[in-house]
Amino acid sequence: MLRMVLPTGRIIKEAEIFLTRAGYAPAENLAATRKLLVPSKCGRLEYLLVKPVDAPLYVEQGVAECGISGKDVLMELAPDLLEPLDLGFAKCRMAVAGRPAIVRSLDNTLSPVRVASKFPRVARLHFEKRGIPSVVFKLSGSVEIGAVLGLAHYIVDIVETGTTLRENGLVVHEEIAACSARLVVNRAAFYTQNEVVNNLMADLRKALP
Amino acid sequence: MANAKDLTFPPGAELVFGPQAQRRGYVNEAIARVFAGWGFSEIILPTFDARNSDDPDAYTMIDREGRNLALRADFTEIAAKALAIELRRDARTIRACYEGRVYRFQPSGHGARVEQSQRGLEWVNVRGAIYDAATILIARECLDALGLDKAVTVICHAAFVNAALGEKGRADRALHEAIDHKNPARILELARRRGFDAKSAELLAQLPRLCGGPEVLQQAGALAQNTEARTALDELADIVKLLEAAGGLKRGVLIDLGEVRQFNYYSGMMFRIYNPEVGDDLGGGGRYDRLFDRYGMDVPAVGLGLDIARVTEALPRKDMNGEQKPVVVTPRDGLAAALKARALGKTVVLEGQ
Numbered sequence: 001m002l003r004m005v006l007p008t009g010r011i012i013k014e015a016e017i018f019l020t021r022a023g024y025a026p027a028e029n030l031a032a033t034r035k036l037l038v039p040s041k042c043g044r045l046e047y048l049l050v051k052p053v054d055a056p057l058y059v060e061q062g063v064a065e066c067g068i069s070g071k072d073v074l075m076e077l078a079p080d081l082l083e084p085l086d087l088g089f090a091k092c093r094m095a096v097a098g099r100p101a102i103v104r105s106l107d108n109t110l111s112p113v114r115v116a117s118k119f120p121r122v123a124r125l126h127f128e129k130r131g132i133p134s135v136v137f138k139l140s141g142s143v144e145i146g147a148v149l150g151l152a153h154y155i156v157d158i159v160e161t162g163t164t165l166r167e168n169g170l171v172v173h174e175e176i177a178a179c180s181a182r183l184v185v186n187r188a189a190f191y192t193q194n195e196v197v198n199n200l201m202a203d204l205r206k207a208l209p
Numbered sequence: 210m211a212n213a214k215d216l217t218f219p220p221g222a223e224l225v226f227g228p229q230a231q232r233r234g235y236v237n238e239a240i241a242r243v244f245a246g247w248g249f250s251e252i253i254l255p256t257f258d259a260r261n262s263d264d265p266d267a268y269t270m271i272d273r274e275g276r277n278l279a280l281r282a283d284f285t286e287i288a289a290k291a292l293a294i295e296l297r298r299d300a301r302t303i304r305a306c307y308e309g310r311v312y313r314f315q316p317s318g319h320g321a322r323v324e325q326s327q328r329g330l331e332w333v334n335v336r337g338a339i340y341d342a343a344t345i346l347i348a349r350e351c352l353d354a355l356g357l358d359k360a361v362t363v364i365c366h367a368a369f370v371n372a373a374l375g376e377k378g379r380a381d382r383a384l385h386e387a388i389d390h391k392n393p394a395r396i397l398e399l400a401r402r403r404g405f406d407a408k409s410a411e412l413l414a415q416l417p418r419l420c421g422g423p424e425v426l427q428q429a430g431a432l433a434q435n436t437e438a439r440t441a442l443d444e445l446a447d448i449v450k451l452l453e454a455a456g457g458l459k460r461g462v463l464i465d466l467g468e469v470r471q472f473n474y475y476s477g478m479m480f481r482i483y484n485p486e487v488g489d490d491l492g493g494g495g496r497y498d499r500l501f502d503r504y505g506m507d508v509p510a511v512g513l514g515l516d517i518a519r520v521t522e523a524l525p526r527k528d529m530n531g532e533q534k535p536v537v538v539t540p541r542d543g544l545a546a547a548l549k550a551r552a553l554g555k556t557v558v559l560e561g562q
Contacts, residue, residue: 188484188489189485
């Protein structure tokens with residue numbers, strides 16, 4: 001039996017539908033249960049339910065052989081994992097957003113841009129790659145307000161429909177990456193349980209949207 | 210105690226004491242015995258050297274005379290330099306084994322150790338598949354000696370991936386990462402964006418699937434586009450044949466042609482060893498025929514290194530051999546009692562008042 005980490009939060013419902021379609025229906029309703037370990041009805045998987053941002057760590061450390069994680073979280077944490085399958089659900093974009101016209105201070109024309117984000121590493125690397133000096137503030141939520149009230153020139157965040165941005169008068173300036181739910185696999189488990197992992201991947205591939 | 214903070218070490222430092230340290234000793238000795246059994250002799254290498262690369266993960270320092278130094282980040286490079294000196298004196302086949310720590314920066318939050326204890330060997334001036342196969346079998350013998358019979362050896366080839374990547378793919382970090390993550394969709398997307406022709410892009414996207422038993426070599430043969438790739442596959446086929454004849458294929462051997470995590474000096478076959486219950490590899494090795502080029506020498510070589518901490522982690526918990534009960538001697542019993550017990554070969558513990 002393999003253990004699979006699932007992130008609670010916005011992905012869980014879609015994950016449950018997907019896993020059921022692939023023949024790995026959980027024994028309990030994942031969105032409703034308060035248990036942290038739930039077996040699949042077929043008995044081939046055991047689901048471990050954790051916060052999205054913690055999911056990759058469990059797989060990286062080998063506590064779980066595999067897991068589902070949003071690409072946004074993987075980009076931020078950069079865990080040392082295999083990422084063999086794009087599961088195609090929970091789609092969104094990692095993007096740089098801000099007010100339509102960014103006004104920077106003229107007191108110091110070399111001043112770094114200020115960036116607010118729940119994804120500080122992604123934000124820092126992105127501006128580094130562009131050769132733009134930046135100061136990144138780590139926020140835990142309501143990132144948009146950072147740009148609205150001028151805490152930051154830009155925000156780096158995931159954008160699904162863009163409604164929240166529009167309602168706050170913000171626009172997408174640049175797309176960093178397309179995100180979606182990914183299957184991640186521990187490196188050692190991939191080799192030591194190669195056949196079992198391959199079978200799981202084949203089943204999941206058949207259920208892709 | 211002045212300050213509790215004084216009692217911490219930086220993340221990644223390695224501290225071991227108690228039964229675990231004893232187990233480490235047991236692992237170290239078992240591996241050393243196997244290496245000695247294959248005729249390897251110990252080489253003692255410096256922990257630091259002049260800083261001569263821009264390796265961002267090396268720990269560097271400057272001494273009081275202004276020398277730029279770097280802590281040993283890898284054994285093979287420092288061993289090659291030492292053995293180049295020896296080869297210049299007397300060119301021959303050298304079997305050298307080492308033990309000690311390497312130091313590499315690790316991003317925090319992943320629990321990885323900066324200090325890693327390794328035991329390994331360098332087999333210098335040897336050419337041919339038989340030496341590659343023997344190196345893999347030596348590694349297996351070490352694990353067998355420790356009872357790790359569930360370990361899986363994963364074999365790959367540096368030249369095959371390099372041939373697939375071609376000139377323009379070799380320095381492409383994003384493409385490397387996608388191959389490393391075994392993410393075919395991303396590989397295909399990047400290969401197309403970088404302007405690879407359809408056939409090369411298809412081969413790259415197939416790399417994650419070229420993992421399994423010896424049949425993988427035939428599958429890859431159908432995809433191989435140039436002599437470099439075909440030579441690599443032939444070399445692997447020869448090694449596999451030798452392993453098979455030695456009975457080493459029956460258990461836990463996989464071929465993974467999509468492996469790209471490698472030190473840049475590997476030129477031929479490479480291998481890594483994995484064990485259930487340990488999240489990362491226990492060690493590995495490979496062939497590096499071009500490493501001595503930098504010293505103006507044409508010296509083919511193979512090597513292997515095992516991570517002592519991870520091998521210890523893989524060890525079944527109960528398996529501690531020959532623990533004899535110590536004889537407890539108190540100062541009242543006197544030193545003579547302790548010496549008498551020692552003379553009988555007993556373990557003596559002198560303690561108390």
